[in-house]
Amino acid sequence: MKAVTQIPLVNLKRQYAAIKPEIDAAIADVVGRQEFVSGKVVAAFTAEWLAALGASYGASCSNGTSAISLALKGLGIGPGDEVVTTAHTFFATVEAICAVGAKPVFADIDPDTYCLDIDTAPIGSSTRAIMPVHLYGTAANMSAVLACAQSHDLKVIEDTAQGHFATWNGKALGTLGDAGTYSFFPGKNLGAYGDAGFVVTKDEAVAVTIAKLLNHGRESKYTHDLMGENNRMDEIQAAVLRVKLKYLRAWTDRRQALAKHYDARLTAAGFKVIRPYPRASSVYHLYVVEVSNRDQTLAHLNTEGIGAGVHYPVPLHLQPALAGWGIARGALPKTEAAADRVLSLPICPDLTDAECDRVCDTFLACANP
C-alpha cells in the first residue's frame, strides 16, 4: 500500500504545536495556584469574550449545550412552550430545548445557507421563541428572524456554537437576539481543552439569573435563591481560551481565505457550496460542499489520507430519539435533501495552500455535483 500524508478534518495537534509555550504556561499558572473553580481566570475570560463580541452581559459556562438551556431558563422558557428551530443541526440544539421541558418544532432550511428558513416556521399559540442555528459558521437570515419574532412577540436565542466572530450587518452573531450561546468544544473555531461554553444576553437581569443558575443558584456562598445546577466553566479551560482568543481573528481570516479558494475551485467544477447572505460574514467552522456520490467520495478521500465528514447525515426529526414525535420523512424536504448530500472538507486555519489544493484535486477526481 502506498504511504499517504494525512490531512485530518481538524488538526488540533498542529495548532497546539504553534502556541505550545503560551498554552503550557497558562495551564501551569492555574495548576501552580491550585485554584480550579470560580477564580480570576474565568472572570477575565468572561470580560474578554464579551468585549470581543461587543456585548455587555453574559456568563461563561460548562459547554454549549448547557449554554442553550441556561439561556432558555434565563428567559423564562420552559414546560408548555414551543421553540422554533431547525432539524439540520447537531443534536444538542433540541436536547437543550427538551432539557428545560420545552418542545422544539422545526422549520425547514434555506438551501443556500443551510440555516433555518423563517418563512416555513410553524408558529402557533404555544410558540415562545425562535432558535436559529448559525450552522457551519454562516448566519441565518437574522433580519427576517428578528422581524418575525417582533411581530409574534417571541424571544430569539441564537445557537452560535459554530459561529465565533461571524457577523450579520457587522454585528457579532449571538448578540442580535435576546440571547446567544457558544460552544468552546475543542474542535470549534475557539476551542478549549475540554468542554466549555458561553451565554450572552442583552438584559442585565437575565445575565444575573443565568450566572446564578449555573452556580447552584447561589446568591452568595451558602445562600441559594434559585434551584440551580453546576454548569460552571473551570479555570483551566478559561486559561486555554484566553490564549487562543488572541489568535482567533487571524485564524478566522485564514479560514475565510481557504473557503474562498475552495469556493473558486469547486464552483468552477459545478459544485454547490455555502452561499452566505450578502449581509453576513461567515467564519467557516466547516467547509461544506454538496455531492451526489457521497459514500464513494468519502471512501476515496479516506483512502488518500484526507479526513472528511458529514454534518449532519440524519436530520433531527428522523433521529431514533424523536421517533415518538410522529414527524415522517418528507416533512422537511430541504433539510432532508441537504442531509443526503452535504460533505465537509478540512478547513482548519493551519491547513497549507498546498494541502488545500491536494484536497481539491482529490475531491474533484471522484466527486459528482
Ligand SMILES: Cc1ncc(COP(=O)(O)O)c(C=O)c1O
Ligand atoms: C450547533 C451546535 N449546537 C450546540 C452544540 C453543543 O455544544 P457542546 O458540545 O459544547 O455542548 C454544538 C456542538 O457541537 C453545535 O455544533
